[in-house]
Amino acid sequence: MENTLPVSHAALLERTAETFHQAYFIYHCGKHQMQYLNQAFREVVGLSREEALADASRLLQQVHPDDHSFLMEQYQKLQGKGTQKGIEVRLVLPGQNLKWVCLSVTVLEEAGERYLCGFAEDVTLRKEYQNNILKFNSKKNSTLEILSHDLAAPFQNIQGMMGMLETEIESASPATVELMDYIKENAKKGSDMIRDFVDNEFLESSQVVLHKERVNIIQKLTIMMDNYQHLGGALLEKNFVAQLPSEPVYVYLDVMKFMQALNNLVSNAIKFTNDTGTITTSLENLDNSVIIKISDDGIGIPEHLQPVLFDKFTKARREGLHGEKSVGLGMSIIKNIVELHKGNIWFESHEGQGSTFFVEVPKA
Template sequence: MHNTLALRHASLVEKAAEAFEQAYFLYHCDQGKLQYLNQSFAQLFGLSAQAALQDPFLLLDRVHPEDQAFLREQYQKIMATGAQEGIEIRVKVPGQALKWVCVSCTRVDEGQDRYLAGFATDITKRKEYQNNILKFNSKKNSTLEILSHDLAAPFANIEGMVRLLELELTAANPAVMELVTYIKENAKKGSDLIRDFVDNEFLESSQVVLHLERVNLAQRISIMVENYQQVGGSLLTKNFVLNVPSEPVFAYIDVMKFMQVLNNLVSNAIKFTSDHGTITVALQDQGPTVLVSIADNGIGIPEDLKPFLFDKFTKARRKGVRGEKSVGLGMSIIKNIVELHQGIVWFESKEGEGSTFFVQIPKS
């Protein structure tokens, strides 16, 4: 009687899972065989349940070639730690668009037998939505930075011309002098307002808990640099060079926060590089780690400021080549976000020749 009820309950659970299109499986680790998978799981990989049960490697063949080694690494982690959540892989089903699938597993030990029980979810639409948001955010950030740098020069020019007017109009009508002072104050307010807005964007984004996901960093960096190249046009008279591997380079990052770090480093390079200077963004795959470098041939960092660069409210803050202001918080926030990714950030610089900033983080 007890066994009959247990089987009935198991059947009800299975029917409920099928109703919600939940895909789940049970794998015998030692035998290398699937003990069970439901129809939703099979459909997710474009196979029949019978075919997958007979040959589980058919499922692996559906996994994108670039993700197969990653999936094997995750399997070893599960066997060592007992569970792994949020394993995101790409699945190629003949005749269908590329899918993103998220798999979560736990190891279950029954006597001498070891099993993997888990479920999989199609997250393709979620990934597409996230990608669109990230593209929009990247374009927004680069546009803001370009506008802030481009508008800094006119405001600085207005302030300079007003100072000259003040010298020439010392004996002028008090009402005229009051008007000149009004122009000067508003030019400064406009310049400060633009920079404060960009700075606050970065400050707010840095105060959120990291949400790590597996990201093709080569693709993200390419999009960022392309935005600067496309949005800049005649507004931003800098040359951008991109050096990234042609193959995908995956790393576990909080993509919004990490790309904001890189965007801020590019912003600093723009800030301290004169017109027609060159900014080079590069990515290197170093096996267990990735290295991002952002180099410029700008004015460089004076020796006496280098020890204080990553301090909060650092005394190393200074105006850019177009008079852009600095609150001195950016580099300390960059360091904090990189360290939250278990990484390190450092720089090399020579005054008058330029600077290169390096960010190195583990892939997982």
Template sequence: MANVDKFNAKKNATLEILSHDLAGPFIMLQQLAEYMGEQVGSLRNENLNEMIRIMQTTCKESVDLIRDFVDQEFLDSANVELKLERVDMVERMQQMMESYKQSEAVVAKNFTLLAPQEPVYVTLDVNKFMQVLNNLVSNALKFTPDGGHITLTIAQGPSTVRFTVADDGIGIPQAQQAGLFDRFTKARRPGLRGEKTTGLGMSIIKTIVGLHRGRIWFESEENKGSTFYIDLPLNMASQSNGQQA
């Protein structure tokens, strides 16, 4: 066991170094491209502006891909531990949704939270799990047209709590649904406004849910929207030490 921990620690340190060394040049090139764009803007050369824009976009996508890959490797590592605490998820989701509702006019979407009046306490790593919910909402934003609706729901059962993120957007084609949670899934596609994706996001989401001894699934129909469901145990502290089985 000590050798496994030592190997994982070495692997994680190597990933950190590689992430920094690989992403660093792309970040520098992106900054240089931004500076060049400012300097040549007055020339009104559309071809030149387009080439600089491509440089900026390519650098940003490369950095995102590197960081997403490293994030996935960290989550897959055997020594990933959750920082468990007992949290009122109704309160946390209200705070999150308040931020989204303040941006309704900007993003041209309508946000709704359906939650009980009383608190719903769940033992979890709140930072990691809020990342899951935010990523699901972010994906809903990408694939929901202007004027669409995004609804979050939290409902408590006897021993579990269910979270749902639903939208009335363009939905997921049937042919892409089976591999949606795979790493580097072929289901990746640009958003309605051309937002890029690496295809790693859903894999990371599933890994975090799995670390919480939960399960995630979805229902979707083209042109009618998608709904993602997450079931978590109310108290996983007594079930595990926070490590993935």
């Protein structure tokens, strides 16, 4: 069918882009100049078309200092791949809060000239929404683990006390024995129900599809440990310590899955650390990767169980110090999540001295 749109269709496209807050641009690679910017550009980027057309370098001045090197890396990738989608950077605008902008760019050639063509859109509200979800998800995970340990303990105490009563009451009537068995059985069911609920939350979070984004891993680890310090310090009678760099460290992760894996490592440390013990999270920032360490001064892992620790339904599964049960899936799922991020996990452990788990993942 022949195109019947009038010549003014360009103006309609301009208005459409403005309605959806999409800032379209064309950049001449040889001249290092912007050749075209639509009307929505100022609203999205915070710089007038006239200013950007006169000096394209002013756009880079708007970018958050922590994102400069990242943006340059994406530019280099763009030269090789030809197209880059979903490049998210922060802009620092005078008198405003940080703004998140998502760029999608392609390299096009015309008449021997090379251009970068694409669009930018304001994704600040979406990023704030995602950050709130992640924050509350982290608190939910920590709270569940704390409650699972704290609530399971009374059930275990009931079971233990009923066992003591059985030895004390040798000549109890059949009705009394039946009642004591009923109490023991229901205490065990209650304890198992709590642990099953937490385990199911972890299993549901470990689906294989990753949705990776660039995140400040220091911020996420700080939130996780703060939750344990503030919510679990008194209830669990353990010390939670975060030894983390003060500067941001950026890594590409599926935040929910990755942080759930780390949360599960902390949970394991809780299970096998005595009351008043210490659980520490630290991070080593390398050139191309980060190594996250979760250590405890607990009972450690017996040497004969260490080779099979990461096996599915492993024989290394053990009850926790307060009787927390294990189905032997947790460590294999953690390993799977780390490997999906192209990372590695290993550990060092000595009986009676504690354990340290190392998780290394690439930054990009």
